[in-house]
Structures are given as C-alpha cells and as structure tokens.
Amino acid sequence: MEQVKIRWLGHAAFEIQGQGSDILIDPWLTNPLSPVRPEEVKPDYIVVTHDHNDHLGEAIEISKRTGAPIISVYELANYISEKGGKSIGMNIGGPLVLKNNLYVYLTQAFHSSTHGSPTGAIININGLSIYHAGDTGLFGDMKLIGEVYSPDVALLPIGGFFTMNPEQAAVAVQLISPRYAIPMHYNTFDIIKQDPSIFAEKVKKLRPSTEVLILKPGESRDLS
Numbered sequence: 168m169e170q171v172k173i174r175w176l177g178h179a180a181f182e183i184q185g186q187g188s189d190i191l192i193d194p195w196l197t198n199p200l201s202p203v204r205p206e207e208v209k210p211d212y213i214v215v216t217h218d219h220n221d222h223l224g225e226a227i228e229i230s231k232r233t234g235a236p237i238i239s240v241y242e243l244a245n246y247i248s249e250k251g252g253k254s255i256g257m258n259i260g261g262p263l264v265l266k267n268n269l270y271v272y273l274t275q276a277f278h279s280s281t282h283g284s285p286t287g288a289i290i291n292i293n294g295l296s297i298y299h300a301g302d303t304g305l306f307g308d309m310k311l312i313g314e315v316y317s318p319d320v321a322l323l324p325i326g327g328f329f330t331m332n333p334e335q336a337a338v339a340v341q342l343i344s345p346r347y348a349i350p351m352h353y354n355t356f357d358i359i360k361q362d363p364s365i366f367a368e369k370v371k372k373l374r375p376s377t378e379v380l381i382l383k384p385g386e387s388r389d390l391s
Contacts, residue, residue: 171295173320174387177201178355179222181299181322182208182387185292186269190214191235192288192299192322195224198355202385205229212265215239216301217278217285218246221355227252238263238271242283259286268293274312276303278330289316295390298343300324302352305335313343320390321345324352325366326359333361337369340377347390349380 171185177200179193191210196203198221205225213226213235226237230252237247237254244256257263261272269292278285278301287300289312298318312318321343324330330352331339340348348370353361367379380388 169293170389170391171292171297172387172389173297173322173349175349175351175382175384176203177384179216179299179302179322179324179352180224181351182210183290183292183297185295186266188212188266188269188292190290190292191226191229192216192290193222193224193301194226194229195221197225200355200384206232209233210235213237214271214288214290214299215243215247216276216288216299217280218243218282219280219302222302230254238288240273240280240283240286243280246282259284261289262291272316274298274316275306275308276301277306278302278304287312289318291316293391295319298322298345300339302330305331305339307342309339309342313345318343318345320347320349322349322351325350325361325363326353326355327361328358330359333363333366334369336366337373340370341373344374345377347378347380347388349382 174182178198241256244254247254262270272289274287
C-alpha cells in the first residue's frame with residue numbers, strides 16, 4: 168500500500184497527500200498556528216465540515232484561485248457556489264467517488280452550523296481510512312462510525328468548550344477503535360487551551376492499542 172502523508176496545519180486544518188492528489192480539510196490557514204498561507208497551497212480537492220469561519224476559512228478563496236472543488240454538505244455547497252467557489256454538494260451517507268481508491272463520506276457531528284448540518288468526514292485514500300470528526304461533542308454513534316468505516320486514523324477535537332475535551336475525546340477513541348489518533352482544535356485560543364499529553368494518557372488507559380500522534384503545526388506523518 169502506498170503511504171499517505173497527513174500534515175497538520177493548525178486548528179482543524181489538515182493536508183492529506185496520496186493517490187496523486189492533495190486534499191485540504193477545513194482550510195482556515197490564517198489561524199495563528201498555521202505554517203502556510205492560503206496563497207501557498209494548491210489542492211486538488213477541499214473538504215469542509217461546516218460553515219463556521221474557523222473551518223470554512225479560506226476555502227472559497229483557494230477554490231477560486233486553483234479551481235479545486237469544495238466538498239461539503241449540500242446547503243453549504245450552494246452557499247459556496249453563490250460566493251463564486253467551485254462546489255460539490257453531498258450529504259451524510261455517500262460515498263462521493265473522486266477517482267479510483269479515493270472517495271469521501273460525510274458523517275454525523277453534534278455541533279451547530281448555519282448552512283446545512285455540521286458533519287465529520289471519512290476520506291478513504293489508497294485503502295487508508297481517515298476520519299476527521301469536524302467540530303463535535305461526544306456521541307454514541309461514533310461506535311457505529313468505527314464499525315462501518317473502520318477508520319485507521321481519527322482526527323479528533325480536544326479543545327473543550329465548543330467540542331470534546333481530552334477526556335471525552337479519549338472515550339471517542341475507545342468507541343471508534345482507530346490505529347492512530349491525532350488531536351486537533353486546541354491551543355488556537357485561550358478558551359480551548361489544552362495539554363494533548365492528557366489526551367494521550369487517557370487513550371493509553373481506555374484504548375492502549377491506539378497510538379496517539381501529537382503533531383506540531385506543520386508536522387506530518389506518513390501512514391499506510
């Protein structure tokens with residue numbers, strides 16, 4: 168299996184490279200932790216979990232410049248089109264097949280959004296299943312997400328206040344049962360300041376077979 172590169176760009180923004188494609192998720196690249204600027208990226212696809220500014224970010228700007236389509240829930244896709252971005256609207260379910268061995272599902276998330284429902288996203292690339300939970304609280308059907316999509320990697324918010332905190336996110340890992348868990352959506356603002364080592368410690372107790380990868384903004388891991 169060809170390796171897939173997962174790079175954290177601060178907050179909830181990630182870049183995933185594999186299958187000859189570059190995918191951005193929730194590209195708020197003007198966040199205080201981001202190592203790159205919006206004008207520096209050239210994705211093939213953009214996935215946006217919901218319309219809050221810290222997730223939609225500069226997606227429309229990037230789409231206009233590069234022609235990369237923005238994949239999102241249907242109502243948000245309509246809004247993106249109205250603003251001049253290229254969009255692909257789908258809904259919770261799927262899959263959206265982008266090419267051989269590259270497809271996207273949207274999943275449920277417990278949060279808020281103005282345009283359509285908030286979502287998580289499953290990106291299956293080169294046989295590696297990556298679950299980006301978006302902004303969400305803890306919910307029992309994360310177990311179903313684990314059973315149906317068998318995520319190898321779970322990208323989980325741990326900041327608290329708006330989303331799960333480290334302890335709740337560790338329970339999410341227990342429900343999802345991924346091989347790897349990467350914390351996100353923390354330390355961008357004081358209100359979501361967290362120590363990711365607490366998340367790692369809790370996961371070690373609840374789901375010791377899952378490896379927690381704590382990335383620094385700009386750092387990447389090659390996984391397969």
